[in-house]
Amino acid sequence: MNKLLLLLAVLATPLxxxxxxxxxxxxxxxxxxxLEGNAVFESHRGEVAVNPASTMKLLTSWAALNRLGPNFRWQTEFRSSAPLQNGVLQGDLYWLGRGDPRLDSARLTEMLRQLRLRGVRDIAGKLVLDQSAWHGIGTAEGFxxxxxxxxxVAPHTHQLNLKVAWLRYHFDAGQPQLxxxxxxxxxxxxxxxxxxxxASCGDVRRFVNITQQGALLRVSGRLPPACDGAANYVNxxxxxxxxxxxxxxxxxQLGGSGPRGLAVATTPPGARSLxxxxxxxxxxxVLVDVNKYxxxxMARSVLLTLGAQFPVGGDTFADGERALRGLLAERQLPTAPLVLENGSGLSRRERLSARLLGEVLRDALRGPYGPExxxxxxxxxxxxxxxKRLGEVGGSLRLKTGSLDNVRALAGYWQAPSGQRLVLVAIVNSARADKLTAALDAAVxxxxxxxxxxxxxxxxxGL
Structure with a gap:
């Protein structure tokens, strides 16, 4: 037996x-x-169904990378059936949203600038949100x-800025402005x-009190001049x-006029693309934000995108789940225990086993999109x-975290300086999980x- 086979045999002895x-x-x-071979190094309750919290995002990421590819991009489109006369769109403008998770004000501004360059100055009709790309987005019950x-925040076909607005602070003539x-x-x-x-600002929320009453957003407090340029988000x-x-x-802001109202409807057949x-x-x-932060x-949007790209039954979330489960079966990976509610781990109901998640991670690192x-x-x-966690562990340790009431989790891999890689999953389900984070880190x-x-x-x- 050659040295590589002997090494694998030694490492294959499970504990x-x-x-x-x-x-x-x-x-x-x-x-x-x-990573090498099919051996298990260690397992404790590895087959038991547990709530994975946000480590579920790894399953969604793996499926999306394999089915959509790392270079997949989301498309946004504007259409209209109305004529454009002397810069005036004589009717409604349809905005076809397809769930771009990172659509922000800067990107939307660029789109609108291009509409202006194409001759649209005034929208005489309504802005109509076409949300037909998704039908059924899953749930997140219990929150x-x-x-x-x-x-x-639930996913949406027109999810601008993740539905977050920023309060930005500055000083003018010595007085705080926002x-x-x-x-x-x-x-x-x-x-x-x-x-x-x-003398310093740090987290500006220490100095401000924000209250919302209907359409009124009131900001009070005592703001130090050091907070000039600070910002915080509001939902x-x-x-x-x-x-x-x-x-x-x-x-x-770009000098356009209109639109005259807002509606939600499907784009009429024959509408031309503007x-x-x-x-x-x-x-x-996008997966960097999904997993690092x-x-x-975004994670829910990714799974819905998977469903939208591979439609079968008309429910976008169910189609996304079907695509994910189909990939598990195709790769001959465990398909149970697995319960999906939305694919992000923001769920009281989602379940998988440590082994299922570990086998998915092992498959991912062996595949073409492991680096991504x-x-x-x-x-x-x-x-x-x-x-601020586990920095003392040598080698390269990359782990997705998970945290919910009664759940703490870590899943990813460690790479030795010599190159060998270990896939690892550790999931805590306990009424005292919030007190066990340090113990979880120590266990890993x-x-x-x-x-x-x-x-x-x-x-x-000598192996």
């Missing part, structure tokens, strides 16, 4: 471990395996108490800020009105949701240490 220090036996599921939080970006004509901004003390309006009001404000542009960002770029809305998936994961001790670090020792032993044996 069916008891729970790591600090955990009860039923509080954690662990699964770890070397009613967080409905005003940004992390619960602006809303993008400007939203339906929101009245009331500035009650006073000049405050402080305003529903997605339809956010997109419509932002469009109108940006259009008028402008069609691809997204600035590719799927691979655990963006729920790996690059989207937080690097321990350096960036994303792992910036210890797992890596044990694998390093196994590699060293194999090397010492």
């Amino acid at each position: 069916y471990a008891s729970a790591p220090a600090g955990f009860n036996d039923d509080e954690i599921a662990l699964w770890a395996a070397p 009613g108490g967080d409905a005003d939080r940004v992390f619960t 602006t809303l970006d993008p400007p939203l004509p339906g929101i009245t901004l009331e500035n009650r800020l006073q000049v405050g003390d402080g 305003l309006l529903d997605s339809d009105n956010f997109a419509g009001q932002a469009f109108a404000a940006l259009w008028q 402008l069609q542009l691809d997204s600035t960002d590719t799927l691979a770029s 655990s963006n729920n809305t 998936l790996a690059a989207s994961l937080p690097l321990a001790g350096e960036d994303g949701t792992l910036k 670090a210890a797992l890596v240490t044990r694998y390093q020792a196994r590699l060293a032993a194999a090397a010492a044996g």
Whole structure:
């Protein structure tokens, strides 16, 4: 037997471990395996169905990369059946949104600028949002108490700025001023800020109090001059009105007139295309936000995009799930236990096993898009949701984090300086999960240490 086969044989001896220090036996599921071969290095409750929290995003990312490709881009289009006469569009403008997760004010402004260059000066009809790209977006039940939080914003075909507006602060003649970006004509901004003390700013939210009453947004507090240029985001309006009001404000900033109202409808047959542009960002770029910063809305949009590109039954989320499950079967990977609610992990109901997720990660790293998936994961001790965690672990440790009530999770891979890679998944489901983050990090670090020792032993044996 050659040395490579001997090495694989040594590494293949699985350790069916008891729970790591600090955990009860039923509080954690662990699964770890070397990239090479089909061996399992360690497993503890690896087949048990658990809530993965945001590590579910890895499953969605893997499916999207394989079915859509890393260079996939989202398309946005404007159409109309109305004639254009002397710069006036004599009717409605249809905005065909297809769920670009990173559509922002800058990109929309560029689109509107190009409409102006193509001769449109005045929109005499309504702006009509065509949302027919998606039918059924999945759910995220059980988060009613967080409905005003940004992390619960549902995906939308016209998701401008992730439905987030920025309050931007500056000083003029020594007095604190603020602006809303993008400007939203339906929101009245009331500035009650006073000049405050402080040599530094940091998080500007320490100094301001923001209240919303209907269309009135009131900002009070004592703002230090050091906060000139600071900003914080606010979640305003529903997605339809956010997109419509932002469009109108940006259009008028470019010198355009109209539109005269907002509606939601399907583009009539035969409407001609006035402008069609691809997204600035590719799927691979979007997945950096999905995984490094655990963006729920973007992750859900990615799975819906998968469903929209491979329609079967007419429900976009169900079609996305069907495409994902089909890929699992095609790759002969475990298809159970798996429960999907939206594909982002923002769910009380989603379930998978540590082994299922681990096998998906192993398949990903062996495939053509492994580098793209790996690059989207937080690097321990350096960036994303792992910036202040696990930096002491040697080699390259890239892990997606997961956090919900009663759930803490880590999943990704570690690469030894000599090049060997270990896929690892650790998922805590426990009523005291919020107190077990440090223990989870310690368990992962210890797992890596044990694998390093196994590699060293194999090397010492001359393998």
